[in-house]
Amino acid sequence: MTLTERYLKAVAAQLPQATRDDIIAELADAIADRMEAREEELGRPLTEDEQEAVLREMGHPLSVAARYGSGPQHVVGPELYPWWMFGLKVGLGVMVALTLLGLAVRVLSGDILAGQSIGQAFSDVFSGALSLIGLATVAAFIIERQKEKPAFLRDWRVKDLGLFEWAAFDHESFGRKVADSAASTTSSSAGLTWNQGKMPPVAGALASAVAWFVFLLWWTGLFRVVPVSIGDLGATIDGIDYSLILTQIAAALYWPVIAYAVARILFGLFRAWRPGAIRLAGAGDLMLAGVRMALCSWLLTGSTLAPLIRPAGLDDFIQRVQIMFHEGQGTLSTLLMIIVTIAFVTAAWEAVTAATRLIGGKAAVGTGLRTA
C-alpha cells in the first residue's frame, strides 16, 4: 500500500457512505496533481519523506473529513452557549443550595457526624453536577442539529426576562439582597431571588424541567439532597404502619414515576422550545392530567393504601370529613383521602382546560404555564 492509499483510507473511514467514493476520487486526483507538480519541480521521483510532506500539507485525515461534513462542527455553538451556561449555573446553584439545606438539617438533628455528612454532600453534588452537565450538553448537541432553532432564542420580550434576574453566585448582589431583606420583609434564600408571579411561559417551562430533573435524581436515589428516603417519610400513626404502606406504594410506582418525571422534563423542554405549539401542549397537558387522574384512582382503589382511604360513597366521604373535624379520629387516613380526592378533581379540571386548548387552539386567558 502506498502512502497516498493509506492516507486516503484514513480519510475514507471518516466519511459517510453516500459521498465517500466521490470525495476520495477527487482527493486522490488532487494529491496526484500535487505530487506530479513537485516531481516536475525536482526533476525526479519523490522520496518517501517528500511524499509524506505533500500528504501532511493536505491536513490530518480527521480534519479533512470533518470539513466535508454538513452538520455543525461543535457540540454547543456560540448562539446556544450562553443558554447552556445559564442553565448549568441555575441548576448547580439549586443543587448546591438544596445540598447545604439537607446537610444543615442532618447535622443539626444529630442524624450523623458532621464530617461524614460533609463528605457525603460533596460526593452528591459532584455526581449530581456531572449528570446535569452531561444532560445539558446532550440537549445542546441535539438542539444544534435541528433544522429550526428553538423559538426561545429569537422570540423573547423584555417583560419576560424575570428568570434572568437570578443573581446566583454573585456575592455583591447577594450582600445587597441580604441588606434589602433585613430592611424590608421580603426574604430571599441562598442569594437566589427573582420577580415572583411574573414567570413567563418559556422560563416556567424550563424551570419545570429543571425541577422535575432534580426530583428524578432524588427518586432514583442518584442524588440524596433531601436526607430522607421514601420509607422514612411514614411512621406508625393511629395503629397503622404507614412506612410499610409507603414503601410498598413506592415500589409499585418506581418505574411509572420515573416515566412520568421523564415525560415532564421532555414536555417542559418542548414547551420552552415551541411556546407557540398550543394544541400540542394542550395534548401533552391532557395526557399528563390523565396520568395523574389514573394515579389518584389507583391510590383510592387499587393500592395498599386504598382500604384506608377509599370512601364508600359521597355520604361516607362527608361523614369522615365531619368526624375528622369534630372528633379528631382517623385523622391521617381521612386527610390522605381528602388530598387524593382533591388531587383527582384538580387533575380532572386540568384535563378539561387542556382539552379546550387542544380543540380551540388558543391559550387559556390569564393563565401562565402551570409548573405542577
Added chain:
Amino acid sequence: MPNEGELFESMRLELRRGSLVLAVLARLREERYGYTLRQALAGDGLEMEESTLYPLLRRLESQGLLTSEWREEEKRKKRFYRLSPLGERVLAALADEWRGINASLDKIL
C-alpha cells in the same frame, strides 16, 4: 491575552474567509478542476489550502451555485466545476455588494 501577531492573524483569516468564496465563484465562470482552480487563485495572489478549497466546492455545488462533471483529462478522471446560472446571478449580486462595502471602507480607512 493574545499578542499582536496572533490577533492580527485571526482577524485576517476572518476577513479573508468571506472574500475567498467570491474569488472561487468568479474564477469558475470558466470551467476548471480543483488543481487548476487553486493555481489560478494563487496566480491572483489568493493562496488557498486544498483542505479548504475542496469542501468549499462541494458545499457551493450542493447549494446549486456550481455544477460539476467527471471527465478524463491527462489520462486521469477529473472533476470539473463551473458556475451555474443561479451561481452567476448570486455572484453578480455579491460583486455589487463587495464594491459597495469596498467604496464605503475606502472612504474611512
